[in-house]
Amino acid sequence: MHSLEELSELFRARFKQVEYPVFPENLYHNVQYILGIQGKQIRPVSCLIANQLFSDIKEDAFHAGIAVELFHNSSLVHDDIMDGALLRRGYEALHVKNNMPTAILVGDFLIIHSFEYLNRTNPLYREQLINIFLRIATGVCEGQQLDNDFENAGLRDVSYNNYIIMSELKTAVLLAGSLSMGAVIGGADDYQSGRLYDFGINLGIAFQIQDDYLDVFGDPAKTGKRQGGDIVKNKKTSLLTKTIGLLPDEKMMKLESIMHFHPEKRVPAVTALYRDYGIEQWAIEQVKEFTDRAFTILEEIDVPQERKAPLIQLAHVLLKRQY
């Protein structure tokens, strides 16, 4: 049994050893650049954790984890182009550092390369792993498309339910699929791997709503972000879509005018509206509801309690974070 910290360290060390071709230099140098800007690698680590729920870590959990991490980085590179983002994790976004064509190709290569690692797994369950991976990779594209659609939609055309569908696809499926693949590799049956998928979906949605909540109501000293950054960007978050669903027509017109305020006035005005409609408390309850669902599912998975410790710890890291 490895702790969460040990598994994180194992994966980090392993991912650094992944080798890439060197020619053409402008392609692979930029692949290395983006992979060098490491994030928390929560998805691949969750793949190891799920493997360990059922058996000792197998080499294939690293293969599946590397596949997920490569794909995740591809979607970050392509998202940054779509959003016109300048920075990624504090460094220049790839299309800014290099150029847009190379960033498109780096993303394409990373998608292709993720299948290279899936193709190395045990033929006994390789087809199943690839099917899970295809489902989640497709889901991420769909979620990103919905996110684009959301951005172009009018305020009255978005709903909290659609927001949940979008975050499930864009954010939660990759975590869910990582857990599910790890479970398959560890020897779980279809029921157990399916339950871990559902655990990941609920945890992922809880995480997303909490992220929206902290943006408005979190302590900037702890989050390290500007308070109300989503409001500044006019992002249609869970908080905003829920509020819109509650507003009577005349208040809706008021909100539409608020959205045109200068950001300095917009942030306090929208925050006040959230408070008027009890959105702060509602968001806390939603996070709790999705978290509770996740943990109820986890209880249904019949493995020794101590094997669940790193997964529970991961959930706490994701949800109790104070930053």
Add this chain to the structure above:
Amino acid sequence: MHSLEELSELFRARFKQVEYPVFPENLYHNVQYILGIQGKQIRPVSCLIANQLFSDIKEDAFHAGIAVELFHNSSLVHDDIMDGALLRRGYEALHVKNNMPTAILVGDFLIIHSFEYLNRTNPLYREQLINIFLRIATGVCEGQQLDNDFENAGLRDVSYNNYIIMSELKTAVLLAGSLSMGAVIGGADDYQSGRLYDFGINLGIAFQIQDDYLDVFGDPAKTGKRQGGDIVKNKKTSLLTKTIGLLPDEKMMKLESIMHFHPEKRVPAVTALYRDYGIEQWAIEQVKEFTDRAFTILEEIDVPQERKAPLIQLAHVLLKRQY
């Protein structure tokens, strides 16, 4: 045994039956749009042809062919973004018809979806097919990067050898890999499928040089394209890179000034330079040399001659085309 025309028709009918999800509409509607603008489907048809060299057509040859065609369309959609192209096969390019973010996502989905079809093939050789596919898909990304590098390079920094490496990756590997996968599915051994790969590389390069040749020396009434279109776009073709390699320093300076002429003067000036350096004849010989290599390889493949007929016919369609 099916003729080339029958195999083309079989694939065309089959590809139309491929089903896609409907939600999110903005993603899948545009997937259908780009796949609806059908090209000649030479790559997937060559997969069927290669299968038929060794045995009757198997269902898996359609799966592999669909994978190749989906991937090819992905690279067209992404290339059009990179090149800022307005049209694709006479219709609006996807990023023009819709928008750039959706075009990126459609391309990403098509890459992912191509693996869906590879994952349906017989486990006996699935790993091998995926490995061939990974090699060619990676090659296409590398070739596209080299093409971008070429475009940004100065005239003195490009060489005919580099041009051949670039076209091998960008154009020839997808044909070569399709043939190779078809051969594996048909029951070929490693030597035979490897030889078909090499056949495809040589045929693909011959095709590319001929394409460059026809652009300058072909009959516009037959090509349906503006004569010297590549010269107008300052494209670094096989003809141009070969010429650069032959030019003494003082002529090189002249060429550099010619490249800044107005297109109406540039086309005849560059064409005259090609004639001065015997490039017209050289190109014809190069096409013949690569074609001869391809056919020599084909002779080494020990199957009944009548089984080779559709493949020879395909090569003639590709190379003796008068349009």
